[in-house]
Amino acid sequence: MTAFARETWYLGRRTLRRFFRVPANPIGIVLFPLIQLFVFSQLFRDIVQLPGFAGQASYLAYLAPGQIAFTVFFAVSWSGGNLLADYRNGYLDKLRAAPIERYAILAGELVPLALECAFMGGAILVLSVLLGARVETGIPGAAGILLLGAGFGVAWSGMSMIPALVTKNEQATSTLSMLFFPVAFMSTAFVPAALMPDWLKALNTVNPISYVIEAMRALMTTGWDWGVLGAAVVAVGLLGLVLQGATLWAFRRLTS
């Protein structure tokens, strides 16, 4: 085991410990996605009868992938908070004074975050199936959906990490992450692009979350559409490259 992997393991366990010892957190990661799914599936129950939905039988199956991406999106919107707290109370310095790989500190945040995202996605999938939805691609497809969700969550967490590491201010961090909430609302999480005005359609061609949603949706409702899947992987990859690259830069700047 390399030093980096071992240190990430210890620091990741610390992150998980911190997460699970606040009872609201484990309750939240189960309840938050389920409430989302329940509310939206009831709210828009009859929307599939609109022509743009092109023969979707169940809005639940249509909605579940969008809900996974949406939930992950919001769950990682505060992910910079841990590092910020460590920075403020001096723990980050304590870790830096230890003979460890500096980036293991970052990885120790991101790996548990990926698990958290996959877990929440799993909760939504399980509930949808219990309520009668089907995953057309079966277990492998379900795993693909969770992997995409986790990948997207880790990539998008940069939107909170960057302002946290640059501003070192809680309020600034939450305000700046909030500016990007429309990205999720304007996506194809709830309605297909076909029903959107032209400008929104155009925006969604560059909206990474929509690519992720479309790929998950294909896995859920149609089958292995490699073109759509490939596009999603590229979208997550590019997003991760840009946002986590910037996070790395900001982390480096803060710790040198």
Add this chain to the structure above:
Amino acid sequence: MDSPSTVAGMDPRARQAPAIEAEGLVKVYRGDVRAVDGIDVRVERGEFFGFLGPNGAGKTTTIRILTTLLRPTAGRARVLGIDVVAQPGQVRRRIGFAMQAVALENLATGRENLELIGRLHRVPGPDLRRRVDELLELMGLAAVADKLAGTYSGGMRRRLDLATALVHRPDVLFLDEPTEGLDPQSRAALWEELARINREGTTMLLTTHYLEEADRLCGRLAIIDGGRIAVSGAPVELKRAIGSDEVNLRLGAGGADDDLARQQDAIVGLLDGFEPLRGLERTADGVRLAVVDADRAVPELLRRLDGDGLHVRGLTIAQPSLDDVFLRHTGRRIRDEQADQPLVLGW
């Protein structure tokens, strides 16, 4: 990360190198603030060395450079012969650092806090368990070892934080204001603990603005002000170098102010030619004298003052304190300095 083999193959000269050497350390922060302005210091192995100075003197910046957390703008520093800029990983492996702010994982127990830091320092499993138990015992935390650190009192948190700096048995321990914010009992207990750690062979470098702390603990200290070392040496020698003690005479005036003035004038005359006298100052109720070796000089002093019309009601002798040393070398009293931390606004 440097591999362990480089430790074994370390330059043999490094084994005998002093614990800490710094030459011409300078740190300039953004906005042209010279926090450290040319510090040279050498601390031998096994010493208990202190940086004494007011807030903002550059103590914390210096200790952060020595512990590899900050890069110097100029100059170089070696800890145990290892350059802090070139080989920070090697330095980190062999030092412990208890920072000014206690940094603990509040949602972990005392034991878990120690175990995590120990693992990050690669203390092997069975050894780590033993070491953690030993430290919990030593710091008086055994009874609360499995309670969350967030529930600890201020003194317990300090001790746990200190234990995390010791878990890997460092050769050099850096302490930045280790007793800041502690009540007097906890402070005294921690002092004893620190002295004991030093006796067992760990080199200590401490920063403080408490005169008593520096006086009690440090075998040698450097008085630091404005990013420079004003003077350094053993506390006893520094105080002796002041050269004189302070003798305060309280005079019983027969009621009128002019009587006090008359007595003060008389003393000036009576002490003319008194060899140990270095200075005389009138006070609100008598005179203050600077006297060399006051303990021995006082009998002769009293004999001279045994004249008509003088009513000496009280006499106190004060040995010079580190505050006097500070005043002598910086022109200010360390206690005057209550520099508020500047409010940092941004975003």
